[in-house]
Every structure is written in C-alpha cells, then in structure tokens.
Ligand SMILES: Nc1ncnc2c1ncn2[C@@H]1O[C@H](COP(=O)(O)OP(=O)(O)OP(=O)(O)O)[C@@H](O)[C@H]1O
C-alpha cells in the first residue's frame with residue numbers, strides 16, 4: 001500500500017468495487033477557487049438586502065452546479081431548527097432551468113417547475129385573483145406572450161408564504177433563449193420583479209452567456225451583483241500550483257492499490273480540461289472505473305489518454321472561456337477609462353488593493369492576490 005493512500009480509510013480499501021466507485025464519485029474537493037467563490041457568494045447572500053439578484057458565471061465544467069448544491073446544503077443545514085419547528089417553511093429553493101424545446105424560454109413551464117419544487121398543490125388549477133393594490137407591486141411586462149399571470153402570482157405567493165429567502169437558478173443562461181435584445185432585457189426584468197416583490201434573493205448560475213444580461217444597460221449592471229467562477233489559468237504560476245495540488249488531492253482519494261503518478265501528466269490533464277476542475281473530476285472518474293473493472297493497481301498514462309476529452313471539445317470549451325474572460329476584461333477597461341475620464345487616476349491604486357478576488361471589477365482576470373497554498377480538502381457530496 002502506497003503511503004499516499006494513507007488518507008483512505010481501511011474501510012474503503014477493503015470495500016467492494018462498487019463502493020470504491022461510489023466513494024470517488026461522491027468526493028468534492030474544496031479547491032481554492034471554489035472556496036473563494038463560495039465564501040464570497042455566502043457573504044453576499046447573508047449580508048444582502050432583500051430582493052437582490054446575483055449572477056455566478058464561468059466556463060463549462062468549472063463546478064457551478066456543484067457550488068449551487070453546496071450553497072443549498074449549507075442554507076438548509078443552517079435553517080435546520082426552523083424547518084423542524086415549521087415544516088411549511090422552505091428557506092431555499094433550487095431549480096435547473098431546462099433548455100427550451102422550441103428554442104424559446106417558457107415562463108409557464110418555469111412557474112410550474114418552481115411550484116413543484118415548493119410542493120405547491122393544485123399547480124394546474126391556479127386562477128388569477130382580481131389584482132390587489134399592493135404597495136411597490138411591479139408587474140412583469142405582459143408582452144411576454146408565454147407569461148401566465150395566474151401561475152406567476154401563485155409562485156410569488158408561495159415564495160412569500162413558504163418564507164423562501166433564497167432562490168437558486170442553475171443553467172440560467174437558458175433564460176436568454178428569446179429573440180432580440182429587448183426581449184432579453186425583459187427576461188431579466190421579470191426575474192428582478194419577482195425578487196423585488198417577494199423579497200427573496202435570487203442567485204443565477206450559468207455560463208459566460210449570462211454576461212449579456214449586464215451588458216444590456218447600465219441600470220441592470222448597477223443593480224445586480226456578479227461573481228466570476230473562473231478556471232485555473234496557465235498564465236498564472238499560483239494557479240498552476242493550485243491546479244497541481246488539486247490533481248494531487250484527487251490522486252490521494254483514488255481507491256487503488258498503487259500511486260498513479262498523475263502529476264507527471266499535469267500538462268496533458270490541464271490541456272484537455274482547460275483548467276476546469278469538474279472536467280478533471282469526470283475524466284479521472286472514468287479512468288478509475290476502468291481501472292477497477294480491469295483490476296489494475298493504478299491509472300496508467302494509457303488509460304488517461306484513452307479517456308481524454310477530445311481536442312475539439314476542449315478547444316470549444318477553451319474558446320468560450322477565453323472569449324468570456326476577454327469580454328470581462330473589456331468591461332473592466334471601460335471602467336478604467338471612465339475612472340480616468342472622471343479624474344480618479346490618483347485613487348485607483350488604493351481602491352484596487354481593496355477589491356475582492358472574484359468580483360468582476362478586478363483588473364486582471366487571471367491574476368489574484370497571493371493566498372496560502374491550500375491543498376483542497378474533500379467532503380462527501382450530500
Ligand atoms: N470541486 C469538485 N470536486 C469534485 N468534483 C467536482 C468538483 N466540482 C465539480 N465536480 C464534478 O464535476 C462534474 C461537473 O461539475 P459541475 O456540473 O458542477 O460543472 P458546471 O460548471 O455546472 O458545468 P456546466 O456548465 O456544464 O453545467 C460533476 O460531476 C461534479 O460532481
């Protein structure tokens with residue numbers, strides 16, 4: 001037994017193949033970028049005014065859905081006592097927005113799914129009440145033909161009555177599936193309107209496409225809050241160190257008899273994952289399954305190569321990530337130009353040193369302040 005495997009309990013090393021597969025599949029590594037984004041998001045959620053909308057965006061496979069699940073778990077555990085006392089309370093709801101069948105986001109379907117998540121009975125029998133005069137009630141624009149006012153009102157009521165403080169929407173870029181820029185703005189307005197009216201905090205998780213929500217107009221940009229969940233960047237030495245430490249941690253959790261020496265192949269692992277930890281995990285997971293099925297003592301380079309994501313797929317992910325990061329930098333340059341124009345040049349340096357790593361106001365997407373060299377610890381996914 002290799003000394004690196006000390007981390008695995010005897011119970012795992014002596015367990016069945018199926019249990020070993022499950023063990024690795026369920027490991028979540030609390031790697032540095034995930035930890036920073038998580039801390040920043042939880043702080044925002046906890047300190048936020050009611051009715052705010054946040055957006056967490058990043059490349060495919062970076063771990064957005066994993067983060068979404070972790071936030072839900074954490075909020076549910078913090079509210080455990082309250083839920084025990086009153087089973088009607090649903091402090092947090094999460095929903096993965098489906099990709100629309102006909103290419104257009106379907107609001108009716110969205111309301112139905114949300115109501116189902118909230119265990120709302122009689123979803124299909126909702127009738128619109130006479131509109132009450134509520135203070136600060138901003139109705140969603142009715143020019144969205146698919147908007148169903150009765151269902152929308154039911155959802156608003158459910159959020160209020162269930163005392164739902166947080167709504168998480170994963171794959172939120174599907175909201176953008178509408179024709180034309182004006183319609184995209186309406187989509188975002190509709191979400192903001194529900195958040196505003198119910199006082200619930202909405203967090204939207206999605207790809208870089210989400211950025212078009214805050215490109216649209218200055219007002220939206222000012223009112224929303226964005227968090228960049230970025231990949232590990234090859235141009236940043238600290239990132240490379242951390243990426244290697246993630247590989248090392250995954251390796252330590254591989255329930256195999258011998259060391260796989262994955263770090264020897266870190267460049268290849270980086271190339272095909274583009275620095276996204278979720279893609280790395282899925283890749284190693286497939287390798288592990290094959291190694292266990294074939295009774296191999298470790299994951300060989302051959303196994304890694306045979307199961308590598310195709311170059312064309314990695315290229316597409318890299319292009320989306322790099323273009324997304326560039327767009328972000330462009331926005332930051334606009335902000336810099338604005339500051340120059342207004343004569344902020346003397347203050348800029350002082351302000352930059354106070355900016356958090358994950359907010360979009362950072363100057364260099366790939367660079368960050370030095371942090372302790374954390375090797376990710378793991379936890380079991382719920
Ligand atoms: N920190 C992590 N530790 C272990 N596994 C992870 C981690 N982050 C993600 N994964 C795993 O990687 C896979 C992809 O992650 P996830 O679905 O969260 O990515 P995503 O950013 O939501 O991707 P997409 O944009 O395609 O939806 C999942 O199987 C998930 O369990």
Ligand SMILES: [Mg+2]
Pocket residue numbers: 064065066170171
């Ligand atoms: Mg996802």
